[in-house]
Each structure stands twice: as C-alpha cells, then as structure tokens.
Amino acid sequence: MIQSQEKPDRVLVRIKDLTEEKADEVVWVRGRVHTSRAKGKQCFLVLRQQQFNIQALVAVGQHASKQMVKFAANINKESIVDVEGVVRKAHQKIGGCTQQDVELHVQRIYVISLAEPRLPLQLDDAVRPEVEGEEDGRATVNQDTRLDNRVIDLRTSTSQAVFCLQSGICQLFRETLIRKGFVEIQTPKIISAASEGGANVFTVSYFKSSAYLAQSPQLYKQMCICADFEKVFCVGPVFRAEDSNTHRHLTEFVGLDIEMAFNYHYHEVVDEIADTLVQIFKGLQERFQTEIQTVNKQFPCEPFKFLEPTLRLEYREAVAMLREAGVEMGDEEDLSTPNEKLLGRLVKEKYDTDFYILDKYPLAVRPFYTMPDPVNPKNSNSYDMFMRGEEILSGAQRIHDPQLLTERAKHHGIDLEKIKAYIDSFRFGAPPHAGGGIGLERVTMLYLGLHNVRQTSMFPRDPKRLTP
C-alpha cells in the first residue's frame, strides 16, 4: 500500500503516449488490468488508463519467471498495477486497444491496489450498444445496476467522455459570460421562505426551526441586479421535490443561471443567452470531438445542428404549426410534452435546426413575476429554449415594479406576506431585467442525443434514488 513512504525518481509514462516513437524504450506505466488472458508460458494483459489501453505481454524468459507469469495471470481485473516493460512495435495492429502499434514486454509488475475478484458489472458489457445486445444476444447493463455501482460504471470510455464533455459545458458557459462582462455570484441554497407558493419544495430542519431548499436562485439573482451587478450568472444545485419519475426530471440538478439588466427590450437578454448557448455548442464541437465520437459509438446519434443567429419563433407561430400538423389546442394552452417533441420535429424539418427559442408565451401559463406583453395583455415577455425538441431553459422579463408585482401576485392568489422580502427588493430602484435558468444535465443529454438525464448526472437523485 502506497502510504507516501518515499519520493522515488521513477517517471510514470501515460499510456496514450506509448507510440512507435517510444519503441525499445524501457518505461514504467501505472494502469488498471482491463483484461487478462494466460496462454501457456505467456500472459496477455490489457492495461487501461481512462480512455486509453495497451497490450502488455508477460512471457517466461530473460525477465520473467514461470511464477511471475502465473502471478500476473492471477491479478484480478480492475486492479491497479505498476509495470516496467520495454515498448515493442507490434507485428500486426492490436485490435481492441487504443495503442494499436505497440505492446509492452513486461519485466516487472507490482500490484498497487487489488480489486475484489467478482465485479458487479463488466466494463465491456457496460459500453456495448443496445442494438448489439439485442441482435447478438450479448450482455448489456441495465440502468439500475449501473447506478448502484456507479464507481465502476463511470470508468467506461462512454462515461468518461460524457462527464469530460459536461465539465466542458460548464467551462464554456462561464468563459463566454465572463468575456461578456458577467460576474459570477454564489446564492444560498437554504432559504427561509418557499417563494413560489410552497409546492414542490424540500423542508430542512434548521436548528430549532425549519427552512427550505431553494428551487432556483432566481430571487437572489434578481437581488443582485437590484444591487447593480448588472449581469450575473451562477452555477449550482437546484432542488425540486416533484414526484416525477420521467426520463428528464431529477430532484436535484445543476442550474446554469443568468440574469441581466437591459436597456429597452428583453430581447437584448434573449440574444445574449442564445449566443451563450451557441458558443457552448461551437466550443464542444471544437474541443470535445473525441468525446462526442466515443459516446456516439455506444449511442449513435445525428450531429447537433444550430443556426446563427438562433431561430426565434413566437408561441402563436408554434401553435399554428402544430395545428397544421393536426394538433388541437387553444391559444393560451401550455405545450404538452408530446407536443413539444412534435414541434421540435416540425421545426427541424422546416428550419433544419435542433436549437430554437419560443418567445411570447401566454401570460396565463407563466409565473406571477412574468412581465406581461405591452401590446397584447394575454401574452407575456417570456421564452423557453429547446434542444432536440425538449425544453432546456425557461426565462422571462421579470416585473421590476413593486406595485405591478403585488397586483400580479394577488391575481395568482399568492400570500403576499410570504413574498414580502421579494417584493421589497424592488422598492429602492430596480432596472428592467430578464434572465433564465438552464439545466446542465439536460443540455448534456440532448447535445449528445442520449435518452435519460440519469446518464448525464454522475450521482442522480430522483424520488426513488438517493444513493450512492
């Protein structure tokens, strides 16, 4: 066991750097035993390091005894080993390894951390496309087994790629906004009052009293706007006590939130948000091509398409498109999930984009703090954004006038006492502002064309899952 006994000079080479250029060099490598196959006086190991792997040969001869071959053959899969070996050109391409042109001829091998002999799931099964599983009757791994054994499931090349790309989404989101002059804020998650009426909120015991978990950072983002930060963003957990067991709902997810003061029209904000998403899509294409391809191998999918500038449709246009496709719905009716999906397909056919904005929602289907449309009082200055026909962002111009806000809250039957602090934030001068919240897991899922948000949350939380 490495207990930091010493600081040896030994350099560990990365598996991805083992190429023909290193032929005949003696190197040390640390990796996991991905597979192991003994064959007479030889043992073939595949050593893995993240998404890369190489074949290692332990053969009875000058450097290895019979015992050593036997020892190597008996190391449990997923154990971590340190191996000293000579890099040798392979006589033929080594299938199934990322390093196809070289193999490692092992001289010494030490076990750094031994895995238990029985793995709860096999990594090869966990990356097998569903289709292969169905057609060839080969094993795949179901979602609960994956999630119950997430530490192993996260080692697959697909999982590694998904979460490296997700890290990239956060980075691109922040990079873009910082370049646009936004300030990052940190908002509290424990709050004293459930601002939107109190439904779907988790309760926390707080010393001798109780509190709630924030369903969104919106109130705090707006307070920052009232405090003159002008353009703010935050990245953090959002909690929803909804008993929804669907492919796209989690009880805890990561919100990428934006709020911005504008000069004259909330479209100034809509344009900034849409451009931020476009910058994310572009950055992913440029920097994460390998990851996208790795995920595609297991989950094939059309590349994500978008337009510049982003397509913006009005709600009434969407309703017209749906009606033309045979859907019966009222002007002020909200979009159902199937209609959302259908609309996505219609928009894709007509405009060839997987990303668009739906603007001017009926006032009746939006929260009380949504600014009504100045021309048609049945509409509102609010918008959703969609990727592959699913909502990833909801936003609006917020009412910044305390009097109108009070009226609207009353109209919605909201207890004014409970939202007093919220309304009071606007009493000392508030600039017009708008914003929105993006669900990180949904963006990752839909960009990659995956089908369940649990694939893009490392440790997902839903009404039935709290572990690991």
Place this chain on the structure above:
Amino acid sequence: MIQSQEKPDRVLVRIKDLTEEKADEVVWVRGRVHTSRAKGKQCFLVLRQQQFNIQALVAVGQHASKQMVKFAANINKESIVDVEGVVRKAHQKIGGCTQQDVELHVQRIYVISLAEPRLPLQLDDAVRPEVEGEEDGRATVNQDTRLDNRVIDLRTSTSQAVFCLQSGICQLFRETLIRKGFVEIQTPKIISAASEGGANVFTVSYFKSSAYLAQSPQLYKQMCICADFEKVFCVGPVFRAEDSNTHRHLTEFVGLDIEMAFNYHYHEVVDEIADTLVQIFKGLQERFQTEIQTVNKQFPCEPFKFLEPTLRLEYREAVAMLREAGVEMGDEEDLSTPNEKLLGRLVKEKYDTDFYILDKYPLAVRPFYTMPDPVNPKNSNSYDMFMRGEEILSGAQRIHDPQLLTERAKHHGIDLEKIKAYIDSFRFGAPPHAGGGIGLERVTMLYLGLHNVRQTSMFPRDPKRLTP
C-alpha cells in the same frame, strides 16, 4: 415602466467612459441618483453606475425649465434615471466623483425606476471607515442593518469590489486547475447517510423518508478518483449544522474542492494545491488591483504576502515555535484558534509570508479516513493551509485500502453499517489519492484583510440568520 415596448436606437454611454475626450458630445446615460442638491435655479445630481459616478447639472436655461429643475431636485435618491446631456469639461476637479474632469449638462431626464423616499441605510455611511466614524462621530452602518438590507448594502463600492474579486477567485481557481488537467465534477448535496458519524448535519424531508445535506463533497470526489477521473475539482455549497456564532463560521458556505490521484507521495498533491492558491493570489494582484484598493479605502490592510514555493512546516515545528513563545501544549494536541493566530504572527515574523502549509498533523486529531504516517504512527499524512493565521484549507492523503479504512473506522467507534457504501467504493481497485477543501468566503476575507466572513458572503447563513 420599461415593458419592452420598443427597441430604440438610442445608445447608452457608460459613466466610466465619460472623459475629456467626449467633451461637448451629447450622450444618453442611465444611472442611479446618488445624491441630489438643489441651489436656486440649479440642481446638482451625482449619477452613479456601479463604482463610477459623475456630476450632472440641471440648470434653468435653454434646455431646462424651472419645472424641470424642480422635478430633478425631487427625484428620490437611488432612483434610476435616463439622462440626456452634453459632456462639459469641468472648470476645476470635481471632488467626490470618479469622473473628476467632466460634468454632464442635462437636457432631458426620465425616471426609469423610482426609489421609495426613505432608504434604510445611506450608501455614504456604509462605505465610511470605522475609524472616521469613531473619531469624527460620523455615522457608520452596523452589520445587521447591512445584512437586513443587503440589496442596498451590495451597491456600495466596497461591496461591488469584494464580490467582483470573489468572482475572480472562482475563475482563477478553475482556470488554474483546468490548465493542470483537472476535470470539474458536480456532486449531490442531498445524501442518504451522514458519513462522518452524523454530527452537525442538516436533515431534509425527502418524500416519505428523510435525507441529509452534504457536509462536504469528499466521498463523491473520492468516488470520482476511484472511477479514474484522476484529478477532479468542484465548486459548490457545503452545509454545516454547527451552532457556532463566530466571525468565521457559516452554516452554508462555498467549498472549492480538489481531489487527485498521485503516484508515490501525497506531497505531489500538496504542491498542486499550494500552487493553485499561489496562482489565485497572483491573478488577484494582476487583475483586481482596483478592487483591492477600493476595499482598502474602507478597510485598510497590509498587502497579502506569499512565498514561491509555498512555505511548508511540520506540525512539530509549529509546536516548537509556539512553545518557544511561551505556549504550553502537548505534542498531539490540536491548535486552538488563538494559537493558530499566534502561530500566524510568528511565521510572518520569521518567514515574511501570510500563506503557509502545516503538514503532518497528529493522527489523533484528524478524521478516521486520514492515512497514518508510514514512519511515526502517531502522525498522519495530513495538512492544513493558512492565510493571515487562519485556516482556509484542510486536507489529507485518504486511506484507499478498504481493510485499513475499516480498522480505522472501528478505532474511531464509527458504525460500519453507515459507511458501508463509502468503504465499498475502494473494493475494486483504488489509486492512492489526496485532496482538500477550501472555504471561498474565508479566502476572500483573509486575502482582503477583512474581519468577518459575513462581509464576503452575499447572503450569509448562520444559526441566527436565514434572510434575506
């Protein structure tokens, strides 16, 4: 009220861009009425935009009527106005404004958002140094008034600077780690078991059952290491149900967390963490000089000093230094808060640094998962980092062997059943690893030489404060 009625062409100029070069131009500006002073046929306004302000003159004449002067004089402080005016060179430097060389001769003025007439606190009082308040008997604002009216308190130049700098700390932290090859992860905050014995943890009602709020992302960071992500970081809320009412404890704070697999010695990780902090300190010096100076005006303080490479002392050396200074303490005794402070002063005197690492803590004072020292079993492979004599990071090599981990947990009297999932994470091969967690609010406070962590949390949470 701006309800997004139209999209005018009008360009709003930033107050900070109003310099002599713009003399005699007609511009539109949006700003807050910072002060207003009527004097016969004239009214002098100071218009503020974040940290910048300019004098605006409304005078009876060609462009302004008597009524308009009266109207301007009656606009409540903190209201937001749109002003059209001519930029004029000032005859003499205008004291009290950031734009000292020009003033604005107002032609039109519109109220965009009217503030209520009575402000709960005055911005000028809120930025006054304590000393001036005490010596000259001028008003300052106490902390509770500030926090109760945070939307206004955050408008002061000091608050603006503090939180822009804090945004910079997060940015520098991530920039540095991404450059070093780290991956950002998102860890759940709602967890099923309180891993470290269950003290100081908030309980959440979770549908028909109950759950806890994570006291740190440590378990999840470690699981990511066991899942081969190798180097990970996360930025997110951390919850502590401690009834501590001190200048440096919050019940919810932002953790900047790092975890990293290493090759042979945990000092590989210590060096990376220390370098990350050094890169933050350097980045702040380079990019946030204005903000540092703004805060210093209200809270004077010595510039923050650090060495490269970072000073690393062993715990026994610290004990020796304290004993030399007259402190009585045992070899395996933890540092008390006053001794921490004293040690900080002794280290500053001897080494001229405000930042250092204390390594090799006694095993007895560290959590059960801390790797014991390989030579002296009374010591451990653990460390704290300090800024201006206060702890900002606690970390260690973690035990990655399930058997040793089990033994140590038993020794600490921890219920093995409760930490089963944690121990099981290490059963399928785990690399040696170490990490640590940094408190964002503490780093901000100590870098700027402030004295209360509530000054560096936008909306602080403590046992007595849950609002706003």
